[in-house]
Amino acid sequence: MLDGKPRFKTYHHPAGGWGAAAATAKILLEQSVVTKGSRALLSMNQPGGFKCSSCAFPDAECKKTLDFCENGAKALAFEATKFRVTREFFERHTVSELMERPDYWLEMQGRLTEPMRYDSSSDRYVPCSWDDAFALIGKHLRALESPHQAEFYTSGRTPNEAAFLYSIFVREFGTNNFPDCSNMCHEPTSRGLPPSIGVGKGTVILDDFEHAEAIFVIGQNTGTNSPRMMSNLVEASKRGVPIVAVNPMPERALVRFADPQDVIQMATFGSTKIASEFVHVRIGGDLAFLKGVMKVIFEREESGEKIVDWKFIREHTVGLDAVRDDAMAETWPELERASGLEESQIRRCAEIYIRSRATIICYGMGITQHQEGSRLVQQLVNLLLLKGNFGKPGAGISPIRGHSNVQGDRTVGIDEQPSQDYLDRVRDVFGFEPPREHGHHTIESVAAMQAGTAKVFIGLGGNFVRAVPDTERSYAAMRKLALTVAITTKLNRGHLVHGRDALMLPVIARSEIIRTAAGEQFVTIEDSMSNVTASRGVLQPASPHLLPEVEIVCRIAQATLPNSKVDWRSYSEDYCLIRDKIAEVYPAIYSDFSERIESPRGFHLDVPPRELVWPTPNGKANFLLLPGLEVNASVSDPDMLRLATIRSHDQFNTTIYSNNDRYRGVYNDRMVLFMNAEDRAARGLEDGSGIALETISDDGIQRRVSGLRVLDYPMPRGSVAGYYPELNPLLPLDYYDKISGTPAAKSIPVRVVAACRPDAGDEVPGRIS
Numbered sequence: 105m106l107d108g109k110p111r112f113k114t115y116h117h118p119a120g121g122w123g124a125a126a127a128t129a130k131i132l133l134e135q136s137v138v139t140k141g142s143r144a145l146l147s148m149n150q151p152g153g154f155k156c157s158s159c160a161f162p163d164a165e166c167k168k169t170l171d172f173c174e175n176g177a178k179a180l181a182f183e184a185t186k187f188r189v190t191r192e193f194f195e196r197h198t199v200s201e202l203m204e205r206p207d208y209w210l211e212m213q214g215r216l217t218e219p220m221r222y223d224s225s226s227d228r229y230v231p232c233s234w235d236d237a238f239a240l241i242g243k244h245l246r247a248l249e250s251p252h253q254a255e256f257y258t259s260g261r262t263p264n265e266a267a268f269l270y271s272i273f274v275r276e277f278g279t280n281n282f283p284d285c286s287n288m289c290h291e292p293t294s295r296g297l298p299p300s301i302g303v304g305k306g307t308v309i310l311d312d313f314e315h316a317e318a319i320f321v322i323g324q325n326t327g328t329n330s331p332r333m334m335s336n337l338v339e340a341s342k343r344g345v346p347i348v349a350v351n352p353m354p355e356r357a358l359v360r361f362a363d364p365q366d367v368i369q370m371a372t373f374g375s376t377k378i379a380s381e382f383v384h385v386r387i388g389g390d391l392a393f394l395k396g397v398m399k400v401i402f403e404r405e406e407s408g409e410k411i412v413d414w415k416f417i418r419e420h421t422v423g424l425d426a427v428r429d430d431a432m433a434e435t436w437p438e439l440e441r442a443s444g445l446e447e448s449q450i451r452r453c454a455e456i457y458i459r460s461r462a463t464i465i466c467y468g469m470g471i472t473q474h475q476e477g478s479r480l481v482q483q484l485v486n487l488l489l490l491k492g493n494f495g496k497p498g499a500g501i502s503p504i505r506g507h508s509n510v511q512g513d514r515t516v517g518i519d520e521q522p523s524q525d526y527l528d529r530v531r532d533v534f535g536f537e538p539p540r541e542h543g544h545h546t547i548e549s550v551a552a553m554q555a556g557t558a559k560v561f562i563g564l565g566g567n568f569v570r571a572v573p574d575t576e577r578s579y580a581a582m583r584k585l586a587l588t589v590a591i592t593t594k595l596n597r598g599h600l601v602h603g604r605d606a607l608m609l610p611v612i613a614r615s616e617i618i619r620t621a622a623g624e625q626f627v628t629i630e631d632s633m634s635n636v637t638a639s640r641g642v643l644q645p646a647s648p649h650l651l652p653e654v655e656i657v658c659r660i661a662q663a664t665l666p667n668s669k670v671d672w673r674s675y676s677e678d679y680c681l682i683r684d685k686i687a688e689v690y691p692a693i694y695s696d697f698s699e700r701i702e703s704p705r706g707f708h709l710d711v712p713p714r715e716l717v718w719p720t721p722n723g724k725a726n727f728l729l730l731p732g733l734e735v736n737a738s739v740s741d742p743d744m745l746r747l748a749t750i751r752s753h754d755q756f757n758t759t760i761y762s763n764n765d766r767y768r769g770v771y772n773d774r775m776v777l778f779m780n781a782e783d784r785a786a787r788g789l790e791d792g793s794g795i796a797l798e799t800i801s802d803d804g805i806q807r808r809v810s811g812l813r814v815l816d817y818p819m820p821r822g823s824v825a826g827y828y829p830e831l832n833p834l835l836p837l838d839y840y841d842k843i844s845g846t847p848a849a850k851s852i853p854v855r856v857v858a859a860c861r862p863d864a865g866d867e868v869p870g871r872i873s
Contacts, residue, residue, distance in 0.1 A: 110773035112792075112815060115766055118360040118376075120174075120327070120334060135185040144180055144615055147642045151704035155639040157183065157261050157614040158756050160505040160632040161330040162310050163705070173331035178754070178761045182594070183613040184643055187214025189595050191231050194220065198227040203600050207570065207829070208760040210595045215610070217647035222606035229599075229608060234651065234659070237607050242663030244560050244587040244605065251278030251539070255549040255558050258284045258518045259565025260507025261614065263627035263639065265682045266653035267509070268689075269675060270564055271517030273661040275527075276536050276668060280543030282520045285757075286510050287546035288571055289469050291844035293503040294514060296478035300485040300726055302719030305511065307500035307711055308464055309633050313340055315498030318460035321379075322350040322390060322484070323470020323850070327357020327767065328753045330504050333466075338376045346456045349379035351470060352387050352748060352823045353778070356767035381453060386444030386820040387746040388851050390471060392733045393450060394483045396439045398431040400454035401490055411458050416492030420716060423727035427486050430729055442733035444820045462498030463488065469506075470748070473850040476735040478843035482728040489725055495716035505632040507757065508614075512630030515693075515709070516686055520545050526689070533688045535669045545845035546572060550837060553581035561603065562589040562660070564653065565611075567596040567758040573835035573847045574807070591656055593646075596758070610650050616641040618652045622677040625652070628701055630709065637706030654679065736851040741800050745783065747852040749828035749835070758829050765827075770815070778817035778825040787856050791816045797826075799834045800853040807834050808857065824854070 147153030149163045158179040193213065199222070202210065221232035221240070232240075245254060256274045258267060274282065286294065294304035301307070313319070313336040326333050334357055341347060349358040358379045385393055401411050417424055436447045443450070457463060465484050474480060484501060493499035505511050517526070520543040527538045544552060550572055552558035561568070561582065572578045582588065585603030592599070593613050599606070612618055618625040618641060626640040651659075658676035661668060675682050680698050687697040693709045700707045712718065718725050736746075751757075752765035752774065764771045768778070777795065789795065793814045799807035809831055819825065834854055840847045 110813070111771040112769055113771070114769045115356060118356070120331070120357065135181040135187070144184060144643055145177060148176060148180060148615075152640060154615050154641050155508060155629045155637065156180070157508055159330045159332070160260070160508050160510060161332045162631040162633045162635050163637065173334075175328065175331055175756055179756060180615055182211065182759070182761070183215075183615050185214050187212070188646065189213050189216050191218065191220070194229040199229070199600050199602075200227055207597060207758070208763060210597065211759060213595050215594055215613075215646040216592065216608060217610060218649040219610065220608040222602060224604070232607065237609060238659045238663040240605065240607065241562070241587070241589060241660050245277065245664045248559055252281060252543070253558055254279060254560040254562070255281050255283055255544060255552065257546075257549070257561065257563040257566060257568055258282065258513050259563070260285045260510030260513060261565050262513055262653060263509055263614075263629060264512045264516050264636070264686065265627050265679050266564065266657055267513040267518050268516040268682060268686050269654060269657045269661070271519075272530065272534060272670060273657060273665070275530060275538035276534070276661070276665060276670060278539055280520050280522060280539055280541065281549065282518050282543055283546040283549040284513065284518050284520070285507060285566055285571065286514060287845050288847060290472055290503055290505050290510065291545070291846045292472040292477035292481050292841055293505075295844040296481035297485070297501070299720065300482045300728055301494070301501075301713045302717075302725075303711055303713060304514070305634055305711055306502045306632065307494060307713045308502035309635075309708065310336065312464060312498050312500060316340060316345055316460075316462050316464045317498060318346050318348070318456050318463045320348045320350065320457075320463065320465045321358065322465065322467045323472075324466060324468025324504050325351070325353070325355045325357070325751070326504070327355060328751060329468060329506065331357070333504065334378075337378050341376050341378055341380075346380040346460075347378055348381045348383060348453055348456060350383040350385050350390065350393060352385060352820055353750070353825060354382055354384065354818055358382070381449075381456065383445060383449060383453060384818070384820055387748050387823040388474060388734065388736050389443035389445070389820075391476075391480055391483060391730065391735050392434075392439050392442035393445060393453075394487055395431045395434055395733065396443060396445075396447070396450035397454040397457060398427070398487060398490065399434060399439070400451055401458065402428050402432050404458070412490050413492035417489070420718065421489055421725045421727060422722065423729075426729050427727040430731060434733065438733060444822075457487070457491070460491075462496060463491065463493045464498065464500060464502055466502040466504050468504050470850055472844075472846055473848055474735040475737060475839070475841055475848045475851070476730060477841040477846055477848070479728065479730040480735050483730055485725070486727050489727060494713050494725070500714070503632065508631075509629045511632055511634070512628070512636070515630055516690070529689045533685060547837060547840055547845050547847065550574075550578050550581050553584055556584055559586045560589075561585050561587070562591070563598065564591050564657070567598045569601045570597045570758040570829040570832070573832055573839070573849070574837040575829070575833040576807075577805075577837060591653065609656055610647065611656065612641070612645050612650045612652045614639060614641065616643045616645045620652070620655070620677045625654075625679045627654075627679065628683070628706075634709040634711055635706055636701065636709060638701050654682070736848060736853075739800055739853045741853070741855060743855040744800055744853050745779075745822055745824045745855065747797070747831065747834065747854045748823070748825045748850040749831045749852070750825050752827055755827070768817070773813065774827045774830055775811050775813060776815050776826060777812045778819055779814050780819045780821050780823070781816040783819075783821055783824070784814055784816060789814050789856070795856050796858045797831075797834060797854045798857040799836060800855055801836050801839075803836065803838070805836070807836065809833050810858075
């Protein structure tokens, strides 16, 4: 229910199971797509079908009749919905009126059906022809004093073909300004891993889960953010593989899980215990935990045990001595304080790692979204290197990325810091000289808008204004722009916070058929384990007036660059030609792309560390030092709490499927703050009290969110959590990892500044006060 009374009830059942089955059926019914959606689900993640537009976890390598999860079904239902946002909808609603609506309400209105242009005189979006839309974009871009005055954003749902052409168009236009959704999540992987192992990707494939002898899941809520991975964890648990879950919040799926596709388990209401060890680390305490595990290893080595793989170390690594000296210098009282853990538990986890001959470390944004996120990722590598956990079955590092093609977009050129070798290949293949200087990441792009140096923003998917930090200032920055362009499937907040001119350009969705003058086309996706597969939509487009992303990119390029050296028209019709050009620009990994993609299961891109090849400057894997025990700047305020912004279970990125979060027992409410009961009592609050939170910062800007309700939750002392994007106003724009540009959304310093009723008249939930 959208307007139901908030309820809070502890969820005692296993994750998955009948709850997931019921939620899937409910969402198909709500969107009135039971028959159509059920048929489409049979094609999702199957050879000859389409790839889920939700998470980036790989397809099952064995043939499954069903290879989707609850949240994948939600994503499909919202794409296949019968509801439509037509020109009549905008005749009824001004933009100002729509700004008062919640994000969930906006999403529930359905699919956009035709291109629309903002009309300032009526404060409404009005119909616009495709030709006029492209002409307006071209006019604005050609009028810029410099190409660097434009920002070109990409969402992770964009397929390889569109992302590749987008990167070529923008570079021929003359800039490397590529703010990207990965800037806000796994950019510390892309920037942190290369100095360690030479590539910015994980080294694990699905088959490794069958050979692992230990699995560590750190800072990642698997059951909500990548539920298909739960099947791998269930099978590992059944084999007796120890699974260590490290997180400030005990996530239900990592405690106990029922596989909805296990007929016996469903029939008997059974479930599988997942985590053999739950490590209740405080927010930001992961570094101390990792150093504690390494300290145990080094201590036992000094006592004469043979734990470290010295042969591997000598042949493949450099830098161990500094990392060892650093870990050994830490004292156990300090490690306990910084991690929030007892020495005995750290030693138990170290024992699990020591006994394992093949270990996988999986991680998510609980690792990456800190001020030292990139260097924290490197500490995971340090631990794996100690026992040679690369280049053998069942071992390696596995970043569990978010959106379905966020890794693929990076691979094919969406990168604000391109290498000179790549730019040389673009020059040689396409015949123009691309810009050589680095462009803007997401934080820099918002700063450019604030400064007035950015004039145009084009968003290839996504909901930029709701994903970025410092909501109030980011809204004001976007409104300074001369033109904003949203290439999208559904209505969201990003269409309502816009420039003086604004366009909404509706696209064919992942699950829908793409037809061009050359016939039916397919696109390709790279998952988080570097597998590239074809995606062929099976549903009819939601409207005859939609265009594929590839065609939109090509026509923007044609409207902007009338003398372009690139044959945009041909690429908009025949996607095989695009894949041939990808192969020319990336011959080492994409050779024979068009032929290899015909394989029903696609192909795997080369990841050299799997073969113990290290594409680093010194040709070795590098132990890299992160001194101290803190991954965020210290704060002296005694009332400080560390806030992590999180997703609910009924959410994917900024898309809200409902106002419920059943695994955490929250219903009909998103303005909640999960808090340790002792922290709550120390502030004189009752469970359920209404509060306001304020950011602790020294920049003179007050950041406050009111209308929050405190909920007792098993959080470590000093750690709290709440939902994003609602709490994004508390995250300062300049509070980020300087290596990657990723906002430190998992460690915002805040304090409780006032008690208030959540329904107080001027304390409207979700508003910035």
